[in-house]
Amino acid sequence: MTSLGGRRRTSPRCGRQVQRQIIQSTWSSLRTRTHRAVRRMGGGAKANATAHAQWAQSSGAVVRQAIVDTVKIALSDPKVKSVVICGQNGNFCGGADIKEFGGEMTGPPLIPMIHAIEAANKPMVAAIEGNALGGGLELALGCHYRIAHSKARLGLPEVTLGLLPAAGGSQRLPRLIGVPDALDLITTGRIVTAAEALRLGIVDQVTEHNTVDAAVKFALSVAGQPLDARRISTFPCPRPPDSDALFEEAMRKVRGSARGAMAPVACVQAVRAAATLPYERGMEREKELMATLFTSGQARALQYVFFAQRAVGRWSMPSGAGWDTSKPRPVNKAAVIGLGTMGRGITVALAQTGLSVVAIETQEKQLMEAKQAVTSMLERGAKRRGAAPALDRISYSRNIQAVADVDLVIEAVFEDMALKLEVFRQLSAFCKPGTLLCTNTSALDVDELARGTPNPELVVGMHFFAPAHVMKLLEVVYGKRSSPQAVATAMQLGKKMGKASVAVGNCRGFVGNRMLRLYVEQAFFLLEEGATPELVDGALEEFGFPMGVFRMSDLSGLDVGWRTRKAAGQAQPGEASGQSARIRNGSRYSPIGDLVCEQGRFGQKTGRGWYQYDKPGSRVARSDPWLHSFLEQYRARHGLVARSIDRQEVLERCLYALVNEGFRILEDGIAAGPEDIDVIYVFGYGWPGHRGGPMFYASTVGLPKVLERLEHYHQAHPDVPDLQPCGLLRRLVASGSPPVHRWREVIKKLHSQL
Numbered sequence: 001m002t003s004l005g006g007r008r009r010t011s012p013r014c015g016r017q018v019q020r021q022i023i024q025s026t027w028s029s030l031r032t033r034t035h036r037a038v039r040r041m042g043g044g045a046k047a048n049a050t051a052h053a054q055w056a057q058s059s060g061a062v063v064r065q066a067i068v069d070t071v072k073i074a075l076s077d078p079k080v081k082s083v084v085i086c087g088q089n090g091n092f093c094g095g096a097d098i099k100e101f102g103g104e105m106t107g108p109p110l111i112p113m114i115h116a117i118e119a120a121n122k123p124m125v126a127a128i129e130g131n132a133l134g135g136g137l138e139l140a141l142g143c144h145y146r147i148a149h150s151k152a153r154l155g156l157p158e159v160t161l162g163l164l165p166a167a168g169g170s171q172r173l174p175r176l177i178g179v180p181d182a183l184d185l186i187t188t189g190r191i192v193t194a195a196e197a198l199r200l201g202i203v204d205q206v207t208e209h210n211t212v213d214a215a216v217k218f219a220l221s222v223a224g225q226p227l228d229a230r231r232i233s234t235f236p237c238p239r240p241p242d243s244d245a246l247f248e249e250a251m252r253k254v255r256g257s258a259r260g261a262m263a264p265v266a267c268v269q270a271v272r273a274a275a276t277l278p279y280e281r282g283m284e285r286e287k288e289l290m291a292t293l294f295t296s297g298q299a300r301a302l303q304y305v306f307f308a309q310r311a312v313g314r315w316s317m318p319s320g321a322g323w324d325t326s327k328p329r330p331v332n333k334a335a336v337i338g339l340g341t342m343g344r345g346i347t348v349a350l351a352q353t354g355l356s357v358v359a360i361e362t363q364e365k366q367l368m369e370a371k372q373a374v375t376s377m378l379e380r381g382a383k384r385r386g387a388a389p390a391l392d393r394i395s396y397s398r399n400i401q402a403v404a405d406v407d408l409v410i411e412a413v414f415e416d417m418a419l420k421l422e423v424f425r426q427l428s429a430f431c432k433p434g435t436l437l438c439t440n441t442s443a444l445d446v447d448e449l450a451r452g453t454p455n456p457e458l459v460v461g462m463h464f465f466a467p468a469h470v471m472k473l474l475e476v477v478y479g480k481r482s483s484p485q486a487v488a489t490a491m492q493l494g495k496k497m498g499k500a501s502v503a504v505g506n507c508r509g510f511v512g513n514r515m516l517r518l519y520v521e522q523a524f525f526l527l528e529e530g531a532t533p534e535l536v537d538g539a540l541e542e543f544g545f546p547m548g549v550f551r552m553s554d555l556s557g558l559d560v561g562w563r564t565r566k567a568a569g570q571a572q573p574g575e576a577s578g579q580s581a582r583i584r585n586g587s588r589y590s591p592i593g594d595l596v597c598e599q600g601r602f603g604q605k606t607g608r609g610w611y612q613y614d615k616p617g618s619r620v621a622r623s624d625p626w627l628h629s630f631l632e633q634y635r636a637r638h639g640l641v642a643r644s645i646d647r648q649e650v651l652e653r654c655l656y657a658l659v660n661e662g663f664r665i666l667e668d669g670i671a672a673g674p675e676d677i678d679v680i681y682v683f684g685y686g687w688p689g690h691r692g693g694p695m696f697y698a699s700t701v702g703l704p705k706v707l708e709r710l711e712h713y714h715q716a717h718p719d720v721p722d723l724q725p726c727g728l729l730r731r732l733v734a735s736g737s738p739p740v741h742r743w744r745e746v747i748k749k750l751h752s753q754l
């Protein structure tokens with residue numbers, strides 16, 4: 001008996017041997033061992049060499065080579081009856097190394113490798129632990145059998161990277177599980193649990209025990225059996241009778257949800273090829289479609305977002321403290337104060353993360369309403385996930401003293417500084433020493449709140465986005481005195497909650513809302529100059545936003561911004577129609593939003609806003625003649641002559657103003673790098689991922705062009721100082737417009753000179 005696997009296996013029952021190729025798919029940490037093992041193989045490997053290999057980072061080619069070599073040896077060794085392919089350290093394989101895509105691809109190509117596995121005349125069994133994603137799942141689909149651990153996660157997330165499963169995934173999956181389910185998985189990139197994979201027919205068996213042992217046992221049991229019926233590429237693709245309608249519906253859905261994104265469309269086309277063409281021709285189509293995506297700007301943007309999401313986890317503060325030097329405190333129990341919309345969502349998100357939560361609301365009626373709402377949110381979520389609702393993790397109280405034993409509090413009361421200060425004063429009195437005090441504010445000054453407590457180092461902002469249990473973004477706002485440990489704790493909690501958590505400095509609006517103000521302001525100015533909400537929204541939606549600025553503010557409520565402007569002293573009663581209506585602090589101001597609010601038009605909830613709705617709460621926006629004549633009267637009153645505005649101007653004015661503020665934020669050190677801003681915009685503000693976030697987008701437009709357009713618009717509107725190009729933008733252009741991943745160097749240099 002010879003063994004090619006690291007750990008030799010023999011079946012106690014039959015004593016036949018199973019060959020195991022270990023694909024080590026955990027990323028960087030095990031690379032050294034990988035290389036050593038591979039060198040061993042390369043150096044005249046004997047049949048009993050261990051074949052560790054890593055399929056990720058820069059060694060994708062190395063792993064493919066190792067698989068090809070080892071499979072060849074296994075298939076030619078008569079003593080080997082079956083082969084089990086597994087990963088190492090609890091992971092099967094996360095897919096192709098995305099970084100390899102940027103350069104010259106070397107090593108054996110994936111598709112022939114998978115074909116050779118499928119064509120093997122010995123049973124090939126995939127033992128799936130951890131992740132089998134993308135190319136990893138495609139490899140498993142090339143095997144004749146798949147055994148998964150109950151905690152395994154499987155999926156084809158290529159679409160989220162602007163690609164499609166192009167190692168046969170788009171052709172094999174529909175043949176295996178049918179067109180509707182394959183379309184769902186491939187066009188959304190949704191990852192499924194082992195239980196769902198079993199139900200869908202992706203895997204043959206799920207085990208609670210050692211997956212490799214289970215796979216070995218299984219492989220021995222099927223050794224010698226015919227394999228013809230196990231080769232997925234030979235299956236006819238089950239074609240539903242109404243397949244034309246099905247594909248049209250799928251196309252309509254992807255076009256509607258990811259405006260302008262190419263990959264979801266290509267995914268539908270590839271699955272359609274699986275359903276209508278013989279396998280070989282389907283593979284040609286898959287390749288053709290992939291070739292278009294592979295070099296596209298959209299794929300580059302989405303892959304940038306993937307790495308940016310990971311980069312923001314390596315946060316730092318201006319003091320130099322950061323993720324690598326700050327140890328988070330353990331958080332097992334948390335309290336939420338204030339159970340309005342945000343507080344309820346935060347309570348649900350915390351409970352779903354597995355924490356014990358004390359939910360506090362001082363009024364009995366509100367507390368009971370909140371309890372009911374939280375319960376039904378948890379039940380709905382649990383139903384969707386097929387899990388039990390985490391109801392018993394939450395206790396409800398009217399008494400703020402219930403915070404006594406919690407590790408962290410998230411205050412989510414009304415946006416009013418005096419009220420928040422009072423809550424923080426009480427929290428400081430009742431919490432045990434060391435409890436972290438977090439405020440869920442979207443705009444208030446975290447430093448001012450911290451100053452009102454005896455331990456300002458324990459205060460941080462946790463800016464959630466509504467609905468807090470759904471939205472993926474969390475801004476963790478550090479104040480001047482927040483300790484790195486407090487920031488580390490909030491960041492770690494955010495990560496546990498599944499949020500893209502970004503550490504940012506304290507300033508008005510933090511990062512997201514500070515930039516948004518400029519975008520909305522330009523949209524108002526455009527209305528004054530002759531645009532309509534329909535024109536502005538049309539341009540932004542064509543760009544890829546799910547909703548334009550006016551439809552979005554109708555959804556979130558026009559009164560929210562109005563309240564903020566009033567609090568900032570910008571929108572005084574009666575002022576909107578007065579003489580100085582269009583000037584604030586010497587700069588141009590548009591009171592249009594204030595005037596619309598004065599009419600009681602708060603958007604969808606009142607049935608009227610920038611658009612009209614059939615009834616309050618209805619979602620379908622229709623053009624409103626009242627609004628158009630209001631705009632005409634407004635212009636006439638202020639002596640403004642409407643001019644023709646095109647979509648290009650709408651995009652340049654709204655987006656470049658926002659980007660310019662992003663540069664100011666980098667210059668001020670409020671965000672550490674462009675990735676932080678881009679993650680905030682993609683995950684919190686609907687910026688289309690295939691455009692990579694505002695800062696990445698600016699780099700693709702070209703910084704000199706952005707600078708030139710800002711200069712142009714600033715000249716045309718000298719009363720809008722925000723359009724003046726930021727110094728950092730000028731500096732980047734002067735230093736040759738380096739690619740976005742090198743901006744941090746320029747920013748660092750800039751800060752070191754200040």
Ligand SMILES: CCCCCCCCCCCCC[C@H](O)CC(=O)SCCNC(=O)CCNC(=O)[C@H](O)C(C)(C)COP(=O)(O)OP(=O)(O)OC[C@H]1O[C@@H](n2cnc3c(N)ncnc32)[C@H](O)[C@@H]1OP(=O)(O)O
Nearest residue numbers: 027057094095096097098134135157165166167291294310
């Ligand atoms: C003219 C042109 C012709 C074109 C024709 C070309 C044809 C080419 C044929 C190609 C065939 C296609 C093959 C296949 O279909 C394509 C793919 O497989 S694409 C990849 C699909 N996989 C994924 O999307 C999974 C991505 N990864 C994850 O979801 C997660 O990382 C994980 C696997 C679930 C693990 O999560 P965590 O444990 O939380 O760890 P991290 O996420 O923090 O990751 C750790 C570390 O690893 C890096 N990393 C992760 N995945 C990849 C990857 N696929 N490639 C490269 N690097 C990866 C990640 O960035 C982290 O590193 P750090 O950033 O911290 O340095």
